[in-house]
Amino acid sequence: xxxxxxxxxxxxxxxxxxxxxxxxxxxxxxxxxxxxxxxxxxxxxxxxxxxxxxxxxxxxxxxxxxxxxxxxxxxxxxxxxxxxxxxxxxxxxxxxxxxxxxxxxxxxxxxxxxxxxxxxxxxxxxxxxxxxxxxxxxxxxxxxxxxxxxxxxxxxxxxxxxxxxxxxxxxxxxxxxxxxxxxxxxxxxxxxxxxxxxxxxxxxxxxxxxxxxxxxxxxxxxxxxxxxxxxxxxxxxxxxxxxxxxxxxxxxxxxxxxxxxxxxxxxxxxxxxxxxxxxxxxxxxxxxxxxxxxxxxxxxxxxxxxxxxxxxxxxxxxxxxxxxxxxxxxxxxxxxxxxx
Numbered sequence: 001x002x003x004x005x006x007x008x009x010x011x012x013x014x015x016x017x018x019x020x021x022x023x024x025x026x027x028x029x030x031x032x033x034x035x036x037x038x039x040x041x042x043x044x045x046x047x048x049x050x051x052x053x054x055x056x057x058x059x060x061x062x063x064x065x066x067x068x069x070x071x072x073x074x075x076x077x078x079x080x081x082x083x084x085x086x087x088x089x090x091x092x093x094x095x096x097x098x099x100x101x102x103x104x105x106x107x108x109x110x111x112x113x114x115x116x117x118x119x120x121x122x123x124x125x126x127x128x129x130x131x132x133x134x135x136x137x138x139x140x141x142x143x144x145x146x147x148x149x150x151x152x153x154x155x156x157x158x159x160x161x162x163x164x165x166x167x168x169x170x171x172x173x174x175x176x177x178x179x180x181x182x183x184x185x186x187x188x189x190x191x192x193x194x195x196x197x198x199x200x201x202x203x204x205x206x207x208x209x210x211x212x213x214x215x216x217x218x219x220x221x222x223x224x225x226x227x228x229x230x231x232x233x234x235x236x237x238x239x240x241x242x243x244x245x246x247x248x249x250x251x252x253x254x255x256x257x258x259x260x261x262x263x264x265x266x267x268x269x270x271x272x273x274x275x276x277x278x279x280x281x282x283x284x285x286x287x288x289x290x291x292x293x294x295x296x297x298x299x300x301x302x303x304x305x306x307x308x309x310x311x312x313x314x315x316x317x318x319x320x321x322x323x324x325x326x327x328x329x330x331x332x333x334x335x336x337x338x339x340x
Contacts, residue, residue, distance in 0.1 A: 016046060019135065033137075047141050131159040134176070137289045139266065144171065147183035148190060152176065153265050154289050173210050179266050181205040182222075197245045197252070200225040206237075207262055215245040218262045226252060270308040270316075277302050277337070280320070288313040295338035299326060 015032045018024035024032065036043050132152065134140035140152040145165045152158065156176025161168065169185070172193040182190045182201045190201040192208055194215050199208060204222020209215070217226055219237045226243040227234035228250075235254040237243045242257035260271040265287045272280055278300040281292045290313055294300045302324055310316050317335055321328045329336045 128161050128163055129159045130162045131157065131174075133157040144169075144183075146185060146188075146190075149181045149183075151179045151266050153178065173208055175210060177207070177209040177265065179205070179207045179220075179263060194245070196230065196247070196250065197226060197228050199243075200227055200234075213247055215247070217243045218257050218259070219243075220263070226254075228252065268309065268311055270306075272304045272306050272308070274303045274305055276300065277304060277320075277324070280304050281337075284313065284316060288316075291334040292317075293331075293334055293336050295336055295340070299324070299337060299339055 012032075012035060015024060015028055015035075019029065019032055036046050132140065132142055134152040134154055134156045136155045138154055140156070142150040142152060142158070144150060144160065145162075146169055148169075148171075150158065150171070153176055156178060157174040158178060159172050159174060160170065167188075169188050169190045170193055171180075171191070178192075180190075180192070180201075182204055192199040192201075194208070194210055197215060199206070199217050202223040202225065204224055205220045206222075206224050207218045207220065209217075215226075217224055217237060219239050219241055221239055224237045224243070225234050226237060226245065233252065235243050235252050237254055240257055241254055242259070243252065243254045245252055261269075261283055264270050264283060268287060270280075270283065270287075277294060281294060284290075285292055304320065304323060306319065306323060308316055308319055310319075313335070317328045317337070320326075320337070324337075327338050327340070329338070
């Protein structure tokens with residue numbers, strides 16, 4: 001088993017690729033997670049890696065390279081690059097950055113080209129779509145070609161057309177949950193394709209959730225139209241409103257959003273008012289991608305009133321334990337709340 005002292009730039013790059021491909025070993029996954037949590041710079045590198053193919057697409061379009069030609073050119077450049085003393089390695093025409101960062105990103109670019117040529121899910125080149133599939137334990141940040149910012153909750157997949165997006169700003173939510181801050185364009189409306197319905201932006205930021213039973217849209221700013229694609233039936237949603245679509249009944253509905261924690265998966269800001277602990281735990285499990293067990297039935301129904309804003313689940317559970325005068329322990333990967 002590899003340990004942290006053996007990690008270097010190239011090994012980190014390989015671990016990231018394996019994680020994206022879904023072939024990473026459990027012990028290697030643990031090392032990668034520890035590396036990501038060591039610093040904001042490491043996490044930034046990991047997140048940028050998820051989006052680097054977008055920039056490579058733009059390069060490919062600008063120079064009309066075929067994938068194989070691009071790979072051969074990059075391979076030649078890498079061979080030349082590897083002969084340069086490590087301390088003096090730099091990108092051509094790149095901003096001045098530490099040598100280690102340049103080296104890592106050059107290797108990542110090479111790896112992405114391999115992924116593209118192998119036809120992995122990151123991009124369906126035969127159809128011109130870019131697909132982003134976030135992992136099951138974290139949030140992924142994505143900047144679309146028009147500048148719109150999208151945050152993907154864990155286990156979420158989206159896609160868009162890489163060459164036509166600026167003309168047809170359509171993002172497809174395949175599954176999961178996203179929060180979108182739309183870049184304003186005077187004559188171009190942003191839309192989210194949700195299968196039988198679509199969410200049409202009228203200059204706004206909003207949260208979208210989709211599973212096999214329902215679709216839910218919560219508007220943070222501006223106005224969103226939730227519209228059936230087969231007809232002109234739609235509902236207009238303003239700030240603070242929730243729009244839902246029942247997939248089985250094919251029914252649209254709008255109401256006031258009473259879920260103050262709808263975006264807690266993203267900002268980790270929770271507001272609880274006389275909320276039963278079992279409901280609190282369900283929300284925490286979703287936001288922090290962890291397991292929490294309540295040991296006693298009587299503890300499950302105790303009610304919490306609190307405003308909580310912590311990045312780490314340990315801090316949140318410490319507040320809950322202090323509020324209820326109970327104990328927090330950890331059994332392998334599961335947190336346990338108990339009165340004893």
